[in-house]
Amino acid sequence: MINKALCLDPQDNVGVALTDLKAGESFELNGYKGLISSDVSAKHKFALYDFSAGEDILMYGTIVGESTQNIKLGEPITLANIKHKIREFKEVKSSYEWKKPDVNRWENKTFLGYQRADGQVGTANYWIVLPMVFCENTNVKLLQDAFEKALGFGVVNPYEMQVRSLVASYQKEKFTESLSEEYAMPESKVFDNIDGIRFLTHSGGCGGTRRDSETLCNLLAGYINHPNVAGATVLSLGCQNAEVSTLLARLDQIQKGSAKPVVICEQQQEGTTDKLIQKAIRETFAGLVEANKISRTEAPLSKLVIGLECGGSDGFSGISANPTLGQVSDLVVALGGAAILSEFPELCGAEQPLIDRCVTSEVAQKFIRLMDEYAKAAENVGSGFDMNPSPGNIKDGLLTDAIKSCGAAKKGGTAPVSDVLDYTEYIKTPGLNLLCTPGNDVESTTGLAGSGANIILFSTGLGTPTGNPVCPVIKVATNDKLASRMPDIIDFNTGGIISGEETIESSGDKLLNLIIQVASGKVTTKADEKKNYDFIPWKRGVSL
Structure with a gap:
């Protein structure tokens, strides 16, 4: 028999409907019993007894709200009759004892991961390309277009065919389902041990507070240090608040063992966009060759x-x-x-x-x-x-x-x-x-x-x-x-x-x-x- 309602804790004073409950249906929960007074939709709550205005609503054994008016037994709990309220909290001395789950059946299990020099283990092996500032987002996209399909990581947009069909119809031309060579699916991956190149963009790095820029640098350092990342290409304009030096200082703080390869490309130093992109491609490809030398091994x-x-x-x-x-x-x-x-x-x-x-x-x-x-x-x-x-x-x-x-x-x-x-x-x-x-x-x-x-x-x-x-x-x-x-x-x-x-x-x-x-x-x-x-x-x- 499927339960129609339940209580989440012995202290609770409201029930949770597991399926739609109709007015007149009976319930018996937590020592309370009665009839549903009006329909209660699945996932919603109902009163286990008659509430007066100002009473605490209890779920999960704690306070989750307060009644704002009288609520009848079996009546749905809604925003019309309760409001937000929480239990006050403070540090108290406690001796919490954890009853660990039995993990005997898992102790000899392993997964196939990428062992990093710092002891972390990756569940994937990526190279990342990221900008220090939003001004470099376009150049990140240029690199994405250059790399993904050439290395076998690109995919054909399945909705492109629909758009092309509509264009052909609009131009009163015959549409063919066959894709031209330009739109063909990419060939197999060039690097067997690399799961992809991931291209990040964002709207920060300059124009906001210095704290936001520093936080962004810290976040990007965490991504470079991530166990799933083999190395990174960083694009910088050169004058933004989120400085490369801040990123590298943070990375130095959190890195353990051998430092990961990081390619730095600064547009104002390189000059033309063409020079920037060519350098990024050349040095990123060299990094990919090295990253491909690691393979998955068993890890606990x-x-x-x-x-x-x-x-x-x-x-x-x-x-x-x-x-x-x-x-x-x-x-x-x-x-x-x-x-x-x-x-x-x-x-x-x-x-x-x-x-x-x-x-x-x-x-x-x-x-x-x-x-x-x-x-x-x-x-x-x-x-x-x-x-x-x-x-x-x-x-x-x-x-x-x-x-x-x-x-x-x-x-x-x-x-x-x-x-x-x-x-x-x-x-x-x-x-x-x-x-x-x-x-x-x-x-x-x-x-x-x-x-x-x-x-x-x-x-x-x-x-x-x-x-x-x-x-x-x-x-x-x-x-x-x-x-x-x-x-x-x-x-x-x-x-x-x-x-x-x-x-x-x-x-x-x-x-x-x-x-x-x-x-x-x-x-x-x-x-x-x-x-x-x-x-x-x-x-x-x-x-x-």
Whole structure:
């Protein structure tokens, strides 16, 4: 029998509809029973008893809202009858004891990765081309056009044929389906051990604050230091705030072992665009020849660094996909690996449990400071964490930021918090790390890769094509309908947890097996298939 509703914690006073509930249907949850007073859509919540105005709404065992009026037993919880509210948080002395999951079956498992001189292991082998300033974006695109097809990394746009057909019809000419040699599919790859050249562009580097430029340099250094990157070509104009010297100084701080090859091309020094591009091509090709000399070898799962992200979330995110990501996070941490939980605005309301899990007072204090600074920065621009849920989130049951956050925090599993990273800080400690990023999907995934995640797990209930230039992004659906409706962007489905066909543990095992396949280069993510190489640096204090 399929459960129609559930409670997420014994302390909760609202139920979650797993399927559409009709008025008059009976329920019995958490010791409460009654009738649904009016229709409740799947993913939405309903009152387990009669609420008076001003009462706390409890989900996940904590405060996620407050009733603004009387709410009858069985009545839907909506924005018309509740508002955002969270539990106050502070550092308290606690002795958190973690019950590690059983990882015996995983201890001898390996993945095929690229061993780097600094001890990191890549799940891919890329060369990256990036600009120090937006003025060089056009030249990055010129290099992309020159390299991709010639080296066998280009693809024919499948929609080009449709446009050409429409052009032929408009010009009243006969259209032929055969592609000319100019549009033919590229030949096989020139470099067998290189997974691609990734070309990054952005809108920063000059004209903003000096802090933004310094942050951009730190982020780009993280990308060059990334385990999936063999080397980089850097295009600079020469007069921008984001100076090459700042980038190289940051890279020197975080690099261990042998320095990676970095080709620097400065346009104002080279002179003409032609000279700049020719130098970039010549030296990049030489770098590719060297990068191709490394091949995949076996690596333990302790070399995995899992980025944890969600986007296009729904009312099932905190029940199916996010707990599955949390299960995988716990398995990887128990094996000696690392996981990075991002999106600080989406931890609003879940702070105290995370604080209680911090391994030291210093780690807890850093988390509290970053959360407070971020919240104040948002308020200073006329916003706040309570404004975080998007219209799509709200429509699918995530009414307040606290409801969304407590479900989002499930991605971090139950492991102790070993470290807290500010934006662009590179990971240095195994275990569960918290990374200060916005809730904006692409800004956050950009930050996860910049801090060293070599695989990103991305849960979604509504669907999103988000990917990353240097880090495979595995898209995890919360429900069967999404997985069926958008199979071209979904890599893994946790909908069986909602239907009762799967458990969080069994789903986590299957997802970890998929991670091993992706990390070994045997399975390509849907985001990589569609070239969703999204890269947006964060300007502090602007995004939620």
